Amino acid sequence: MRALWLVIWMLAAAPVAAQDFSALARLDTETSVAEDVRRRLEVTLFLSQSVPYRVFTLDDPARVVLDFKEVDFRGFDAAIFDQSDRVEGVRAGPLRPGWSRMILDLADPMAVQSAGMQVSESDGTAIVELVMRPTSAEDFAATAGAPDDPDWVFALADQPPPEKPEDGPLVVVVDPGHGGIDSGAEYDGIEEADVMLALALELTAALGRLEGIQPALTRNTDVFVPLRERLTLARGAGADLFISLHADALAGEQATGATVYTLTDQAQSAASQRIAERHNSVDVLAGVDLRGQGDEVAMVLQDLARIETTAASDRFASALVQAMKDTNAPMNTRPRREAGLQVLTAADFPSVLIEAGFLSNVADRERLLTPQGRAPLVAAITLAVGRWAIEEEALAPLIRQ
Numbered sequence: 001m002r003a004l005w006l007v008i009w010m011l012a013a014a015p016v017a018a019q020d021f022s023a024l025a026r027l028d029t030e031t032s033v034a035e036d037v038r039r040r041l042e043v044t045l046f047l048s049q050s051v052p053y054r055v056f057t058l059d060d061p062a063r064v065v066l067d068f069k070e071v072d073f074r075g076f077d078a079a080i081f082d083q084s085d086r087v088e089g090v091r092a093g094p095l096r097p098g099w100s101r102m103i104l105d106l107a108d109p110m111a112v113q114s115a116g117m118q119v120s121e122s123d124g125t126a127i128v129e130l131v132m133r134p135t136s137a138e139d140f141a142a143t144a145g146a147p148d149d150p151d152w153v154f155a156l157a158d159q160p161p162p163e164k165p166e167d168g169p170l171v172v173v174v175d176p177g178h179g180g181i182d183s184g185a186e187y188d189g190i191e192e193a194d195v196m197l198a199l200a201l202e203l204t205a206a207l208g209r210l211e212g213i214q215p216a217l218t219r220n221t222d223v224f225v226p227l228r229e230r231l232t233l234a235r236g237a238g239a240d241l242f243i244s245l246h247a248d249a250l251a252g253e254q255a256t257g258a259t260v261y262t263l264t265d266q267a268q269s270a271a272s273q274r275i276a277e278r279h280n281s282v283d284v285l286a287g288v289d290l291r292g293q294g295d296e297v298a299m300v301l302q303d304l305a306r307i308e309t310t311a312a313s314d315r316f317a318s319a320l321v322q323a324m325k326d327t328n329a330p331m332n333t334r335p336r337r338e339a340g341l342q343v344l345t346a347a348d349f350p351s352v353l354i355e356a357g358f359l360s361n362v363a364d365r366e367r368l369l370t371p372q373g374r375a376p377l378v379a380a381i382t383l384a385v386g387r388w389a390i391e392e393e394a395l396a397p398l399i400r401q
């Protein structure tokens with residue numbers, strides 16, 4: 001039987017009127033395709049059902065973003081875009097609860113010529129057709145940007161930290177790096193975001209067994225969380241310590257073992273700069289550029305608090321290096337480093353970033369992939385938290401004077 005198509009066209013870059021859909025739509029990767037047709041780029045996505053969506057472009061680098069409410073991109077294969085030379089890269093995944101995002105990196109500036117969704121009346125499946133045409137860099141820059149939509153504003157308003165009882169538990173916020181649309185470092189199909197979530201869940205379970213420690217997570221599922229929102233979440237949980245978990249991947253095989261980073265604003269080594277660039281650009285790559293939302297005025301006021309949190313961060317980093325030695329956790333030859341990492345910029349609680357190892361190294365990779373392999377690092381971090389908590393308690397009367 002010939003399918004009847006109900007055609008819903010929309011203005012480029014305008015969101016389709018919201019409608020309520022419950023089950024997740026799936027992308028058919030067999031039939032979906034991106035092709036260069038003469039000077040245009042044509043993207044055709046087959047979905048198992050219609051969902052609200054929107055299309056817009058972002059500059060620096062040039063990208064086109066498709067947001068869906070909500071598409072299950074599990075098993076997504078970037079190869080469906082291999083036929084197009086105009087698409088240099090593609091990422092897809094959950095952006096935040098209820099929303100998914102697909103990002104196409106464009107080789108050259110292109111404008112949305114048309115975007116539309118056709119819905120089959122017979123089976124409810126949907127086809128999204130997006131046509132992009134070449135444009136100048138100036139015009140691209142002028143029209144790029146996410147449409148204003150209150151639904152899309154991340155909850156950035158910093159809440160005052162909750163009142164905490166003097167003798168309450170120490171709150172340790174564990175932050176599994178990346179997630180959702182942002183898979184982090186990748187090696188052999190292994191994604192940093194997944195491995196860090198597993199490590200974070202094991203770590204919070206271990207921390208929860210320590211007396212006087214209350215663990216919390218910035219994410220407990222495969223979802224994208226912007227860097228600043230991670231800090232906001234930590235603040236809202238009343239963080240006494242913030243531990244961001246990452247893994248690296250390098251071209252070579254050699255680099256191995258865990259490294260702990262604290263914040264610096266000093267000139268950095270090339271390696272630290274590379275780490276900073278990779279981690280700080282995460283929001284930009286995912287199409288959520290919040291760099292303009294810094295609070296410079298607050299920064300000045302925070303400088304005093306920062307002196308103490310910096311010292312406390314350093315004490316934790318040292319405790320962790322010692323604990324890794326004591327537990328025989330595989331450690332990098334230079335385990336203690338500094339970098340200008342955005343996720344470590346909170347002035348009101350100490351924070352460290354742990355690179356748990358290198359996905360590019362075969363021994364690290366095998367270790368990071370199993371609970372048994374991760375156990376020595378979990379033990380080391382847990383031991384360090386326990387020792388650090390005792391040390392901070394001893395120092396507290398001195399610091400408060």
Ligand SMILES: [Zn+2]
Nearest residue numbers: 177184246247
């Ligand atoms: Zn990372």
